[in-house]
Amino acid sequence: MGDTPAGETDGVTEPASATGSIPRPKATGLATGPGVPGVTKVDPIMVIDGVTRRFGGLTAVDVEHLEIPRNAITALIGPNGAGKTTLFNLLCGFDKPNTGTWSYDGQSLAGIPAFKVARMGQVRTFQLTKALSLLTVLENMKLGAPKQRGEKFWQAFFPFVWRKQETDNEEKARGLLKRFKLDAKEKDFAASLSGGQRKLLEMARALMSDPNLVMLDEPMAGVNPALTQSLLDHILDLKDLGVTVLFVEHDMHMVRHIADWVVVMAEGRVVAEGPPDSVMQDQAVIDAYLGSHQDVDLGVVTGRVAGELDSSAQELLEEIKEEEAASIANAEEETK
């Protein structure tokens, strides 16, 4: 991880402003020019060139040039089927493109498998599968640790080699669990966690390998409002620790509040990029994706963020109430 401000707690680096909803400034000056698709960045951590991925006759990804800024939070947004997940899978070595090159920290990643990409400092959170749900929270964390020495055949005969690492990993895991307020759950099966706690565990597990770049796939999906702020804060903390974050998200509230830079995809291509406020004013983006309510801060509508409800927000709230009333009436009808 980076060397930004921090203190040590339980063997784990703590951000200076550990979770607390303190407004934190957005990173600015990330690009060398105006936000247009393919604009070069002042300090890119990842550079993508001519990457395409086809499934039969469908071109799911066709990215001419894209740079991801270092030590910033970049959101990848776009309508369903835009190619966001496919691009994500390509970048972390889960899938292979038909054409193109891409590099991470100046090193080409073409043909490098996912586990090696992770060793290079680029990790992706992955969902808690059924198998992982049957492990305890602490066991899940230990799986996130890099290179387990005891895994090598000859080393199994020399316990002193791996015991030290095992102890270090446990200490690190416990420190992270504490930071993510999951320490009381270390012995529980991961299956017993709520949706939001699972997301926290996924993020905490990814941090076991001290990554420089963390890729999050819909970090807010299925998270109830009570844990939303905590997750947002943890993502902001990553940036404070010098980590670069790239995430795919449908929740525009989250994108607007935490992203420093937004990349918009449609039909496999990058159609816009820039700071969130300007991208969300872009008429092509509004037409293609955001719809007529793009100017409404959903944080205010949902009560998560303090603010005045303007007339379009009121209108949206009315629509939501009407839809809710209709769905309750339907459900009552069905149970009769």
Ligand SMILES: Nc1ncnc2c1ncn2[C@@H]1O[C@H](COP(=O)(O)OP(=O)(O)OP(=O)(O)O)[C@@H](O)[C@H]1O
């Ligand atoms: N393994 C696959 N085989 C065939 N088609 C695929 C495969 N994976 C993705 N696609 C297609 O590629 C296109 C891009 O899909 P992708 O999942 O990357 O979009 P997305 O932007 O992540 O969408 P969403 O927001 O709905 O998750 C879609 O048309 C999808 O049906």
